Amino acid sequence: MTSNNMMDMERRAFMKLTGSGLVAAGASGLTLSTAVQAKVPSPKPVEGSFFGQLAREGYAAADPAVLPGPVTHSEPRTHDIELIAELMTAEIMPGVTSRFMTFNGQIPAPMIRVRQGDRLNITVTNLPGNEDAHSMDFHASFGTGGGAAFTEVVPGQSKKLSFTALFPGAFIYHCGVSNLDEHISRGMFGMIVVEPEEGLPPVDREFYLGQHELYTRERFGVPGETGFDARSMVAESPNYVLFNGAAGSFTAGALGTMKANVGETVRVFFVSGGPNKISSFHPIGNIWKRCWPQGALANAPLEYVQTWPVCPGSCFVGDMELPIPQLVTLVDHSVSRVVHKGLVAQIEVLGDEDPAVFSAG
Ligand SMILES: [Cu+2]
Known part of the structure; x- marks a missing residue:
């Protein structure tokens, strides 16, 4: 051919x-x-959840319309967030599957939405049935490796880190192990939105x-x-x-x-x-x-x-x-x-x- x-x-x-x-x-x-x-009905923002919803069973694709709503609090808050590394077979298109690496079983990983000044307590868990080590690099945080130096977990292990979202912006978070190129390619990335104290214009x-x-x-x-x-x-x-x-x-x-x-x-x-x-x-x-x-x-x-x-x-x-x-x-x-x-x-x-x-x- x-x-x-x-x-x-x-x-x-x-x-x-x-x-x-x-x-x-x-x-x-x-x-x-x-x-x-x-x-189309008005959207119903997801509150306090760090799991999204899949667009269709059998896929790893996150439903793009299911995401946390705008920040409504005006004083700093603390958020407990669990990110779970999960290896899963899912369809790319009908009849074509891939062994994806995900956080919380979706691509992209859940959108985290906080206000500047909020505290984040993150738990990174690697499910027992997984094959590789994983970790987490937050572009929204100070810290060696964006936290990856402290969150590398082997299958069956959990680790915690905390940081304060000191600066506003929309930032990626992603797996930060030594072969992070493969892990990101296979699905291990998501977004954290740190809204400025005054919030974003409403839409x-x-x-x-x-x-x-x-x-x-x-x-x-x-x-x-x-x-x-x-x-x-x-x-x-x-x-x-x-x-x-x-x-x-x-x-x-x-x-x-x-x-x-x-x-x-x-x-x-x-x-x-x-x-x-x-x-x-x-x-x-x-x-x-x-x-x-x-x-x-x-x-x-x-x-x-x-x-x-x-x-x-x-x-x-x-x-x-x-x-x-x-x-x-x-x-x-x-x-x-x-x-x-x-x-x-x-x-x-x-x-x-x-x-x-x-x-x-
Ligand atoms: Cu990984």
Whole structure:
């Protein structure tokens, strides 16, 4: 088989996965006729929970709409947080599985949300049935290795650390063992949001996405359990680049689109796990109306940004306005990762048309 044929095969597999394919979807090829008939209920923020909810059984993909709500307390609080390393077999796409490494059984790991000045008591547990040591590196904390030097746990072991969230921002946390590149690639990363004391501007709806690249022995879409491939990791040449550990994750043909209503402002909390690739994070068909590059929440946001490079080991917080019904297709604008490697997620915006904003034909 020629490499062209193989690329065609990947593209066909991917277009099947995403329904009518990225271009059609982004250009309103997916019908929104049902959109105007229903309104998406208001989100119910998760309070005090550091476990999310999976988008679908059999996947490790965290439901992007299940995340802790905005901080409401005005005095420092203490949070007890348990992060549990769990090896699990889950689907990347129908018929293709991987042995993922997770915290709390989801990718990305649970979003932790606190206020500047809060105290965090973290317990890191490595389940007895696991095979490898794990640890935790918090970019939100001072401390050697971000805490990784004190939290390395073998299977069956737990360790604790505490830190005060002294500075605001959206930060990654990730496994910090010596072969952390493999562990992050296999799913061990998440986000901690330290809200500034004055909080963040309110929005109507929030989503939580994490991007990472998965290095596998088998090419994209080859059925069966795909093994991890250290050689392609060292070459930084992944077969899969994924949002939340699934191919075509939040599209009609895969785990379903994210939903919002016309007139809402939505916020995307985005963590770039890497381990190696920068994400050129872009909303096709929309604009980052207001965003905090690299999750630097202590600074004034930028406005009307089309694409922002989010480094591995960093985060991004971006708000969008939704004036019309549409599909907003979130991508890394290194678009071969979208067409050939599975990286796409869509927000389906329901409501009434406004021809003054946009009309076709
Ligand atoms: Cu690990």
